[in-house]
Amino acid sequence: MIERLFIKNHLSFAECDIEFSKGLVVFSGPSGAGKSVLMQGLLSLFGYGDVHADIIEATLTSNLGLDAFGFEEEEPNIFKFLKAKNARYFINTQAISKKGMVELSRTFVNYLSVKDNSEFENSRLLGLIDGVCASKEPKHLEAVTAFEALFVEYKKLKDELESIEAEEKKVEDLKEFARFEIAKIDEVAPKIGEDEELITFKKSLSKKEKIEAAMQKAGMIFELESSVIEVLNLIEVDSSFFDASMNELRLVFEKQNETLEALEEIDVESLLDRIEKIAQLKKRYGSIEEALAHKQKRQEELARYENIAFEKSQLQKAVAKSEHEVNIQSLTISETRKKYLPLLEARLNDYLSQLYMPSLQLSLDEGTLNELGFDALHVNLGKVDLKKISSGEYNRVRLAFLATHNEFLLSRGGVLILDEIDANLSGKESMSVANVLKTLSTKYQIFAISHQPQLSSVANQHFLVTKDALHVSHVMPLKDEERIVELARMVSGENVSDEAIVFAKSLLESRDLQ
Structure with missing residues (x-):
């Protein structure tokens, strides 16, 4: 988990030093106050997007598996960005490239923005089903990795053959x-x-x-x-x-x-x-x-x-042999995926039912052969096209995939960063999202931007982001009384009504009873 975040001179933020707790951490505040700016700063430390700050530093606890990337694990681990003459990233005082930072942080940081739809790309879907398979058959991922190497060699031989065949014609x-x-x-x-x-x-x-x-x-x-x-x-x-x-x-x-x-x-x-x-x-x-x-x-x-002619004959034999091996291994991988497809479908539908969404159906069809095999994983939400559902429904489907992804692919925990995942939802739907995130937060530290009181009310930690008359952003943790006022503002707007106060208190009381 991230214990502390320090940012200096990041767009509208002059300086902020924040300490975080475990579980669900929510940021709320008026539009334009700087919530997304703050999240962008946090994400940029891990290599996602450009860095606009002079300094960003985060303190992370728990074992992050840094040894696999050639870094010594410390307690705590310090991730840092400095912009002097050149922008540089560091982990425990050791320099790391931006690309290296992205590859490393991807093992424990997952990000979902309002503009992201990568969950439904075939490569991401196959990665998800492979994670499900690996949870039951650990050697499955070894087979997938071996297949990728085999396919690269097969593609190289095939390209050489196509080149020599084209050359032969002229x-x-x-x-x-x-x-x-x-x-x-x-x-x-x-x-x-x-x-x-x-x-x-x-x-x-x-x-x-x-x-x-x-x-x-x-x-x-x-x-x-x-x-x-x-x-x-x-x-x-x-x-x-x-x-x-x-x-x-x-x-x-x-x-x-x-x-x-x-x-x-x-x-x-x-x-x-x-x-x-x-x-x-x-x-x-x-x-x-x-x-x-x-x-x-x-x-x-x-x-x-x-x-x-002799070279072509030799290549044809090599391609035929490699293609045979590729087809056998891709078929083996596909059979394993089909075996555990019902498990993935069940887990997704479990989350969807909690989110008041209809069940989906998954199907594995034969697609174009590539480094992931010949499988094409399709998602059908009843009779409704995913491209035609509302943004609120779409976000809930994405949340179900995100939760399932983290369940199988981030089994040791990690950090989830969400940008307005509960946007455009009714109170009931927003509360369903809040409950799913609350459940996930027992295993993961979740950072979420929200304009809905339901999600904010169940947070383990609630921060208010504001902007002063000089257009400088500030972030502060809220205590219970302050949370009631902020939740009421989220309900009724800047002119907080007595009814909104009562509703805000009821939300916090419901949280305490759970």
Whole structure:
């Protein structure tokens, strides 16, 4: 249970520090006072919705099963949200992500809002029947979990098969395209570094005549070589440096002459054509290396296309085997669900009878196969379509499902948070809701917003939420005399009548007699 809640700077609330008791806790007050804002703050601490406060902290007692999520259990456990530079959640000083907080709190917090209709989603209904089954056959949940893993693997294999079958239909086009690209690259047959070499040749060709003329003119230096050596000898200067320089220069000229001779043999048109083809390859693939890598990839794909029939055959066998296992396990799960469907129906109808609602009928039909099996659980409320019943009736049906859900899936207790579950009900119907919640509150701590005096009168703890002239919200616990005034206000409005006071007292007296 939640023992204490502290909130600072949360929308209309500047600060509130509330201590809670066990059982049913009700919040009432004028419209717009901040009741839903307060509940939203509490829910946001557990990851449901955005947090608008600077600080939210809750103290929780009892074993919450934190060890399963990697957190050390303490007494009490402190859940905290802080908004500094970054919004952060903590459990007993250990940081936790918002997603992690939702997954953890889902094991002991259940929330039902006026806008929520998730109780009738097939996944939620199947989760409920699985909880009923597990209460009688604990290994059922293990079978459901194992089936989910099996179905994921089956779906993966089936998707691969569908992909390869789709690929097979266009494989001839793919093979032709792969061959075409390989042939185009082979036609050019580029070599790594060839592009740079060709550009060098092209540059040399463009300067060939100038180089030849300059070399012919500069070659006269070799005719004067002996004269320079003679001078150096006469002036008694070692000529070895000059000899080395001339030898190096001679090698440069010889190498260049070889290049010029090679250029004489080059077909300029072929060179330019080769450069253009290499340039086109680079434009398409980025570089010669990438073109060759692409060719290798296409060759591997071509080899795979040639083996696609074998791959398809192997996948078909794997899918058939997996599908057989999926069908057997889903059938086993379905049979267990059908076995305990009457128990679920009976429990729901027990709650519905207490809520002055007609009995419902449950049926398991075969639907689309998914990770939960092929079952589709349908709810029929007599001859009435659930979508056409009044909001008050709809809320009572949802309460029956919520109570049953918590009976089977939150067996160790927990926290229920309800938003105006008794809205749009008559006094008799509202009292039936109050009685069901009162019964549930012996096992669960329930937080409820209410505008009806019946539910508020049976609460173990009653808080009044108000808003002052500065539009700041406040929450305060009510004592018996204060509760009488608030209950009377809920009956007659802001101008409390004597009759309303009498009725309020009778509600509290009836509570005390129970």
